[in-house]
Amino acid sequence: MTLEILTSDMLSSVRHGFFSRRGGASSGIFAGLNCGYGSSDQTEAVAINRNRVADAMEVTPDAMIGVHQVHSPTVLSVDGPINGEKPKADAVVTSTPGLALTILTADCQPVLFADPEAQVIGAAHAGWKGALDGVLEATLDAMEALGASRTNTIAVIGPTISQTAYEVGPEFLDDFVADSPDNLRFFANGTGDRLQFDLPAFGLHRLRQAGIGQAEWTRHCTYSDPVRFYSYRRATHAKEADYGRLISAIKL
Template sequence: MTRTRTVPHLATPFMECPHGFFGRRGGTSRGVYDSLNCGPGSADIPARIAENRRIAANCLSGGRDTPLLSLYQVHGDRAVTVQKDWAGDRPQADGMVTDRPGLILGILTADCAPVLLHDPAAGVIGAAHAGWKGALTGILEATADAMMSLGATRENIRAAIGPAISQTSYEVGRDMHAAVLKCDSQAADHFADGRDEDHFQFDLEGYAARRLKAAGVTRIWCAGIDTYQNGDYFSYRRCTHRGETDYGRQVSAIMIAP
């Protein structure tokens, strides 16, 4: 058993299973990746990314060297069922579910909303990456449906929405506003007027919660933490505004205890 290293992470008793929304503190990376960068899609040193992922996984599992699985996220609506650790390439998907103890499902974000799900009665968990595109096209519904294929029920599923960019920080243009409303007219309530005439402020957390509720998942907890304003989290938009060339990704993870 590996010695457990506790690093800062956010959890809620609401979920009733091991889980955590990790931030950027407690890892080994340096520079713009300081320090718990868990994203293999970044240009960080691979050995440091691997060590950071081990740190997060062992913190969650109590030092059992449990595999931390993550996806090749594409801002889509595909959710996959995980039965074992994958040795090859990561599946291209934005949601995953399992009923197998001892597997850690991890979602990588840097402003998008990480959503962790659990049906304690069925013993099924899920994790989803919900940017505006994925939320709009149905990744949360797809993840809930995949959980149901393993025996979960919508009324028993609990969903926790982790730290994400807030409405006050998420300025979007008219094209994005039009694209969202074209597909989902009810999303209008999640836009506020922006600072300029052609801009809006989008409530990603609130929109994700509404999509979950519309899908029958009504037991929802929201972190209410803005990744752009809070320096304890990686933020793609903050790095872009600072002119930085790359950015780290935090991991949000969930497992069924073995």
């Protein structure tokens, strides 16, 4: 099956893609394009999947740059392949042509950045904790250190969990209100004391508050479309033993 690669017209000046689960070699609960070595999927299947992504991005597999994601605001700046163990971080930036920056997600926000004029790109993994702790702003800072201008920078949020699928408890709200009372706007009433959190709206808000030139969400919900996307939360609700990881990539 052919790979399904979601793109944004806003990032048309650079090669990029939010890859769905279609077109991969994995089977069972991982069926499709599972690109996470951290899953319990067969290593050989994940390697085949990642090689297919590398081909689609027109790079060699070692030029696909990813990090050991830990829900932090840490950003790694790279100018070549990473040898050995991946550093712990949740975003990566570069001004070096030929490198494909990658992020793995399964409900969290994959965010791809580009300043086409300065030829600087970035990719961030922004779940609720990373977004609240400033990973999106830190990515813009790291891009500026490479010569980018945030007013010229474009950011696109790919497939992520939507508000209708993201039920949280009252203690979750407390963290956001402690950060800013204005964050109440990203919560809607749910059942009982439950609330519905709008992660992509929060991500867009943080990007715009940081002074980014343009930003959008592709409006794909990972939870509600099992044919196309992996979802940690959906797998948990279904009591599945594990879940696949989607990959998003960008290259100069």
